[in-house]
Amino acid sequence: MSTYNFDYLDELEAEAIHILREVAGQFEKPALLFSGGKDSITLVRLAEKAFRPGKFPFPLVHIDTGHNFEETITYRDQMVERIGEKLIIGSVQESIDQGKVVEQTGKNASRNALQTVTLLDTIAKYQFDACIGGARRDEEKARAKERIFSVRDEFGQWDPKRQRPELWNIYNGKIHKGENIRVFPISNWTELDVWNYIRREKIDLPSIYFSHERDCITRNGQLMAASPFLNMDDEDVVERKQVRFRTVGDMSCTAAVESDATLIDDIISEISASKISERGARMDDKVSEAAMEDRKKGGYF
Amino acid sequence: MNILKFFTAGSVDDGKSTLIGRLLYDTDSILADQLEALQSSNRKNDDGTIDLAILTDGLRAEREQGITIDVAYKYFQTEKRKFIIADTPGHIQYTRNMVTGASTANLAIILIDARNGVVEQTIRHSYIVSLLGIKHVVVCINKMDMVDYSETVYSAIIEKYKVLAQQLKLVDVTYIPVSALKGDNIVQNSGNMDWYEGESLLHFLEKVDTDNLDKSQLARMPVQWVIRPQTEALHDYRGYAGRVLSGTFNLNDKVTVLPSGASSTVEKIEFFDQTPDAAHAGQSVIIHLKDDVDISRGDTIVNASALPQESKLIEADLCWMDGRALDTSIMYNIQHNSKITRCKISEILHKVDINTLEKHAADEFKLNDIGRVIIKTADALAFDLYDDNRANGSAILVDTRTNLTVGALMFRAAVE
Numbered sequence: 001m002s003t004y005n006f007d008y009l010d011e012l013e014a015e016a017i018h019i020l021r022e023v024a025g026q027f028e029k030p031a032l033l034f035s036g037g038k039d040s041i042t043l044v045r046l047a048e049k050a051f052r053p054g055k056f057p058f059p060l061v062h063i064d065t066g067h068n069f070e071e072t073i074t075y076r077d078q079m080v081e082r083i084g085e086k087l088i089i090g091s092v093q094e095s096i097d098q099g100k101v102v103e104q105t106g107k108n109a110s111r112n113a114l115q116t117v118t119l120l121d122t123i124a125k126y127q128f129d130a131c132i133g134g135a136r137r138d139e140e141k142a143r144a145k146e147r148i149f150s151v152r153d154e155f156g157q158w159d160p161k162r163q164r165p166e167l168w169n170i171y172n173g174k175i176h177k178g179e180n181i182r183v184f185p186i187s188n189w190t191e192l193d194v195w196n197y198i199r200r201e202k203i204d205l206p207s208i209y210f211s212h213e214r215d216c217i218t219r220n221g222q223l224m225a226a227s228p229f230l231n232m233d234d235e236d237v238v239e240r241k242q243v244r245f246r247t248v249g250d251m252s253c254t255a256a257v258e259s260d261a262t263l264i265d266d267i268i269s270e271i272s273a274s275k276i277s278e279r280g281a282r283m284d285d286k287v288s289e290a291a292m293e294d295r296k297k298g299g300y301f
Numbered sequence: 302m303n304i305l306k307f308f309t310a311g312s313v314d315d316g317k318s319t320l321i322g323r324l325l326y327d328t329d330s331i332l333a334d335q336l337e338a339l340q341s342s343n344r345k346n347d348d349g350t351i352d353l354a355i356l357t358d359g360l361r362a363e364r365e366q367g368i369t370i371d372v373a374y375k376y377f378q379t380e381k382r383k384f385i386i387a388d389t390p391g392h393i394q395y396t397r398n399m400v401t402g403a404s405t406a407n408l409a410i411i412l413i414d415a416r417n418g419v420v421e422q423t424i425r426h427s428y429i430v431s432l433l434g435i436k437h438v439v440v441c442i443n444k445m446d447m448v449d450y451s452e453t454v455y456s457a458i459i460e461k462y463k464v465l466a467q468q469l470k471l472v473d474v475t476y477i478p479v480s481a482l483k484g485d486n487i488v489q490n491s492g493n494m495d496w497y498e499g500e501s502l503l504h505f506l507e508k509v510d511t512d513n514l515d516k517s518q519l520a521r522m523p524v525q526w527v528i529r530p531q532t533e534a535l536h537d538y539r540g541y542a543g544r545v546l547s548g549t550f551n552l553n554d555k556v557t558v559l560p561s562g563a564s565s566t567v568e569k570i571e572f573f574d575q576t577p578d579a580a581h582a583g584q585s586v587i588i589h590l591k592d593d594v595d596i597s598r599g600d601t602i603v604n605a606s607a608l609p610q611e612s613k614l615i616e617a618d619l620c621w622m623d624g625r626a627l628d629t630s631i632m633y634n635i636q637h638n639s640k641i642t643r644c645k646i647s648e649i650l651h652k653v654d655i656n657t658l659e660k661h662a663a664d665e666f667k668l669n670d671i672g673r674v675i676i677k678t679a680d681a682l683a684f685d686l687y688d689d690n691r692a693n694g695s696a697i698l699v700d701t702r703t704n705l706t707v708g709a710l711m712f713r714a715a716v717e
Contacts, residue, residue, distance in 0.1 A: 006583055008304045008383045017585035018544040021525040025598045025639060049573045050542070050585070053535055054528040137374045144373045163371065164706040165397055165622045167404040168695045169544075170636055174704040188385055190376050 009197050013046065016185035018169065019148060020050040023130050023183050024057040026173035030130040030183075031088070033119075034060040036072035037248035038205055039134030039186060042194055044083065045203055046185060058132070059086035063119050065111040065250045066093040067229040072248055075206040090122030109231050110252040120156045123180060130173065130181045138190040148187050154178035191246075192271055199264045208245045211262045216241045222255035246271075305511055308387040308406035308435070310399050310426035315412040316443050319352075320481035321375060321388055324503065327488040330377035372402045381507040391422055396655065396669035397622040399426065400709055403433040404695070407511040410439045410502075415448045415478070419461045421656045428655050431469040432618060432671065432711065434691055437509055438466070438474045441502060445494065446480040452496040468658070475509075477502050519685060520548030520556075520604035521693050522580070523638035524596055528587060540571060540587035541596055546638070546692040547685075548604065550580045550588060555605040558596055559683035564605060565590040599640040601683050609683045609693060612715035616650070618687075619666065619674045623700065623707035627666035633707070635678055637696040643679040644698070650674060675716060687711040 020043075023030045032047065034040045047056050062076060080087045092114050095101045100121070101114045123131065137144045147163055149171040164172055173181055186194070198205065215226040217236040224230060226238050229252045243256035244267075261267045309317050324330075375386040387402035389395065403409065409430040413423055430438055440462055448454045455478045466474050477486055478497050485491035488503045500508070528540040550556070554567045569589040570580045580586040588602060596602075603609055621627055627646060635644040652663035652672035663672060687694030698708030 006303075006581065008302050011304055011583060014544060014583055014585040018525070021542055021544075021585070022639070024526045051526075051528065052573060053538065054530045057526075138376045144375060145371045160371070165401040165697075165709070166706070167401055167697055167709050168692070169405075170638065170695070170697050172636060172697060172699055172704070172706045174634070174699055174701075176704060188374070188376070190378070190383075192378070193383075 009193065009200060012186070012189050012193060013049070013197070015169070015188065016043075016046045017050040019171065019183065019185040020047055020132065022171050022173065023132060024051070026171070027130040027181070029126065029128050030058040030132065031061045031123075031126070031128045032056070032058050032132040033134070034062050034076070034087070035134070035248065036062070036068070036076045036206060037134065038194060038198060038209060039136065041079070041203060041205060042186060042197060043132060043134050044079065045201055048083065056083075056085045059088050061088045061090060061122060061126075061128075061131070063090045063115050063122065064092060065115055066091065067111050067227075067251045069206070069208050069225075069245075069248065069251055071206045071208045075204075088122070088126065090118045092118045094118070095121065106231065110250055111229075112250045112253045115250075116156065123156070128180060129175065130183055132183045132185065134186060135182075135184045136189050136191070136194075137184075137187050146184065146187070148184050149173055150182045150184065151175060152180050152182060158182075192268070195264070195268050195271060199268065206248060208248065209267070211242055211244045211259050211266075213240060214243050214256065215239070216243060216256060219255075223258065224255055225251055227251045302382060304383045304385060305408060305506060305509070306385045306387065306406045307408040307410060307506065308389060308399075308402045309410045309412065310389055310391045310402075310429065315391065315414055316481045317391065317412050318388065320410070320412065320441065320443065320479070320487070321386055322352075323481045323484055323487050324386075325375065325377055327484060328377050328379060328503065372398050379503070379507055384506065391426060393422075393425060393656070394669065396425070396429070396671070397620060397709075399429050400433065400620045400622070400671075403429055403435060404709065406433075406435055408437040408439065408506070408509065409435045410441055413440060413442050413458055413462070415442050415444045415454055415458065418458045419465060423462070424465060424658060425655045427465055427469055427471065428653070428658060431471055432620075434687060434711070436473055437511060438471050439502065439505065440474060440476045441481075442476065442478045443481055445478045445485060446483050450478075450485075450491075450493045452494070455497075475499070475505060477505065517547050517582075517690060518604070518607050519609070519690050519693070520550050520554070520607070521546040521609065521685070521690070522550065522586075522588065522602045523640065524598055524600045524602065525639050527597060539593075540589055541602065542585075542587050543602070543639070544585040545580050545582050547582045547690050548607075549582065550602075550604070552578050556590070556602050557605045557608060558590075558594055559601045559603060559609070559611065560681055561595065561600070563592070563594040563596075565592040565594055567591075601638070601640070603683065609685050610715040611681045611683050613678050613681045614647075614716040615676050615678070615682065615684070615712055616714040616716055617674060617676055617696075617710040617712045619646070619670075619672060619676075619698075620709045621666045621668060621670045621707065622709060623703075623705055624668050625700070625703075625707070626668075627670075627708070632701070634699040634701055635676065635682075635696050635710070636699060637682050637684060638693070640680070640682065641699075642682070645677050646674050647677040648675040673713070676710065684712050686713060688713075 092111050095118045101117045147166045215238050216223045217226050244259040245256050261270045373388045377384050389399045389402035411426050442458050459476050479486045486501045490501050522543045522545045524541045524543050526542040528542050530538050568591045570577050571587040629646050632643045634641055650673040651660040685693040694712045696710045697706050700707045
């Protein structure tokens, strides 16, 4: 009997690859939701491990709010070029132009909530039956209860009371027409696991994850990148800060943290010591204690 | 560092959520903003301290009712291990949630209220642990602070539990007296119970050898996906992608492909940019065979010297998970790893009263019912008995009308 080293990252990786292959095997038209953030970048690496030397059995889909960090888009385009897979872009601007959604107004306006409509339209247009996402159960307590294969009705809604039991490593992907399944291969990973994996695999990330100088303003106790997408007024004081971002979202709702971490090792020590959880830097969760649950019920990622 | 997946069953008043909250809190796994949300919540303990149970109660309905109604997964890590907790409700109406949570766990924590001792729900939770084949059990006798940390109370409860453990064939049972509310013996050994010489719960969880990795000879890999790039450079490439359920495949091993029965030899094992000599339980790999055999998703590659059982008639334990009762007159889908086929429940042998462990004859199966059935499948399944090989001895039932997962099956015997 040979012995072998199979540590926690190997186990998480093997589980995620298994889930991705189940998606390939069980669905007709799956898609991988790619945000340009580290979690979806990790998914791309896992998909390479699951399907190479073959092609991915799904395209990447980016729901583009139009309020992106430039660095994210550059990264996305280079990555798609490197892996040679198909990218589909769903544009929130287009949804606004078509009058399907109305841009928020006021100081805390963000396009984050508008993404849901664009996502559902994109799913309907391409008739995707499964959408792979990079959500993790450690992010937020509503997510802690979500299944790895999570059914959405034809309105994109998640019903936490009607979740299917999910046993052993058997995933039930059967759905009715119009429904689709969100699949979360890295459900069991924590933020730290993702970072440790990125370090081990030497995965490149968009530069905004690392410390850099940037013009910022302080909103509701959080540092926001000054940008044309943020509704600023005279009360807002722009300051030059040394920051990095822990998540990559819409520029108008992703807060920065002050940081000198320029290397991945610095980031890992910073997170290990950190006392603010990752979603704590997302203003969209702050609205109420049940914020995430409400958004998910409405079809959010 | 490896992963320990454990599950906790407990009822509303056992302090199960408090115990988990305590583990998270005392291992510094609660972050500042979560703590802030906790402190601003208006649920407090009687003495004004933070109600740690809020940490694991995720959904709005649960917050309103103050109970846990689903399976919540929680994560924490120490220097020694990564832990995944499946936190499940303990009331009988949530039996299916317990079964779900228990299905992926290597260890179970059973909570007993020191004031009440072994009660009906203790039997129920322990039965589920035994049914789902969880090898390691930790019995936490909780609320020791409310019985003056009495060794006599503790010992009496243990004696009673040992009888139950024997009846349920639970082999590895560890007993720890705790107070989740006060933190006694959770992370640190308690100064209130000098008579207890064992370890704290966390120290035990860090050390216990759960044998995560199956070391059996039963090499099994269900094929999930066939990789055929069909490019010019890789014209003849044909790789079978899957996760090794159990055992080990080595290069040049003789293998059998089921259900066809075709024989071949392992020619190459691939893992992304590596070509290892062996593929072990738990690993997701690509296997190449020497011979050109017809293999597709749903087939299983096994080692030729230790074949699984093959049958269309299987005796199994069934836990019913749907509001609509079992209908023995209709066909369901059975999903066994990557294989899906039609089936019928051809006979109900008995049901188990999980509060008393008594078996009785039955002609219906409703939500949360557990019992023994005979299942008849359209295609033969290549399976192992659940006790020998959990990963290849389990399956789910899917109602083709609703697509819901309605049953959990643990295979106990092939019917001759």
